[in-house]
Amino acid sequence: AQSVTQLGSHVxxxxxxxxxxxxxxxxxxxxxxxxxxxxxxxxLQLLLKYTSAATLVKGINDFEAEFKKSETxxxxxxxSAHMSDAAEYFCAVTSGGTSYGKLTFGQGTILTVHP
Amino acid sequence: xxxxxxxxxYLIKTRGQQVTLSCSPISGHRSVSWYQQTPGQGLQFLFExxxxxxxxxxxxxxxxxxxxxxxxRSEMNVSTLELGDSALYLCASSPGTLLTxxxxxxxxxxxxxx
Numbered sequence: 464a465q466s467v468t469q470l471g472s473h474v475x476x477x478x479x480x481x482x483x484x485x486x487x488x489x490x491x492x493x494x495x496x497x498x499x500x501x502x503x504x505x506x507l508q509l510l511l512k513y514t515s516a517a518t519l520v521k522g523i524n525d526f527e528a529e530f531k532k533s534e535t536x537x538x539x540x541x542x543s544a545h546m547s548d549a550a551e552y553f554c555a556v557t558s559g560g561t562s563y564g565k566l567t568f569g570q571g572t573i574l575t576v577h578p
Numbered sequence: 579x580x581x582x583x584x585x586x587x588y589l590i591k592t593r594g595q596q597v598t599l600s601c602s603p604i605s606g607h608r609s610v611s612w613y614q615q616t617p618g619q620g621l622q623f624l625f626e627x628x629x630x631x632x633x634x635x636x637x638x639x640x641x642x643x644x645x646x647x648x649x650x651r652s653e654m655n656v657s658t659l660e661l662g663d664s665a666l667y668l669c670a671s672s673p674g675t676l677l678t679x680x681x682x683x684x685x686x687x688x689x690x691x692x
Contacts, residue, residue, distance in 0.1 A: 495678050506582070506668055506683035514678040553621065557677055564611040564626030564674060565634045566681060571620060 465490040465556050469569035477577050482541040484572050486528075486554030489535065494558040496537040497566065498528055501551045510552075513537060524548070549576045579604055582671050582684035590690045596657040599687045601669035603650050609633075609674025610652035611681060612644060615666040624667075627652055628674045656689075664691045 470485040488494055495514055499507040511522025518530045528539045537554060551573050555566040583602045591597050603610050611634075612624040623636040627646035644654040650671070656663055666688050670681035 497680075499683075504685075506685045507670075508683070509680050512678065512680065555621075560677075561634070562677060563633055564609045564628065564672065564681070565623050565636070566611070566613075566621075567623065568613075568621040 465494065465558050465562075465567050467554050467556050467567055467569035469552075469554050469572050471572055472570060473573050473575065475575040475577065476544045478546055479543050482526075482539070482544045482548065482574065484539040484552050484554075484574065486537045486539065486569060487535050488537060488554075488556045490556060490558045492558045494556045496528075496530065497555040497557075498522065498526070498537075498539050499553045499555060499568075501553065501571075503550075507553065510539070544574075544576045546576050546578065549574055582669060582682050584667075584669055584684040584687050586687060587685065588688050588690075590692065591659050592692050593659055593661060595659050596655060597659060597689060598653055598655050599667055599669075599689075601652045601654075601671075601684060603652070603669075603671030604682055607671035607673055607682075608650055609672045609679070610646055610650065611670045611672075612652070612654050613668045613670070614638075615668060615686070616664075621668075624654065659691045661691050663689065665689060 466489045497512045498510040513530045521527045554569040609628045611626040626634040646652045666686045668686045670683045672679040
């Protein structure tokens, strides 16, 4: 079984400040991890994914995440927040040979960016 | 390449009715996954189809069903609608050959059950 926990349903930062969105996973086999962003009334867009090639993953719009097996974490960071980053962010996991096409999502974190 | 398209975008039904939602994947993608998104339960996996076969299924009642056609387009059907079925239904397509394949999401169909 696999699961994802996102700590903090709401995160608020000032424009230009560091963004840190937390994600912890549980998986009995090596996981593959994803971060998606969802803007209002839209579908989900991939920010980045961990495929076991490198533990530090860089994505679009200066987002990055680090896979830490010892902490079972895959936190998302961005050095400097922009107003356009305000959205809902989802961490997701898939693992195991029978999980094709199946992502298990966390509950989401709404990011608010203040001017 | 054109993205994933879903039709219709909005739908209003009454309890007891049935509904069919459609999803057209990115050209060349053979896998289509469906998800239900609600404020209370978040994003939940419904099922996945690959080359016209259901390969994975989530924990939803049998009222939720789907199918995939030879051109990879997919439909999902919900019969005997309940108020709790009100949700945003998202489909996503991918090549479907690797666990690490990126799933590309459509804009969703917002279903309201009255």
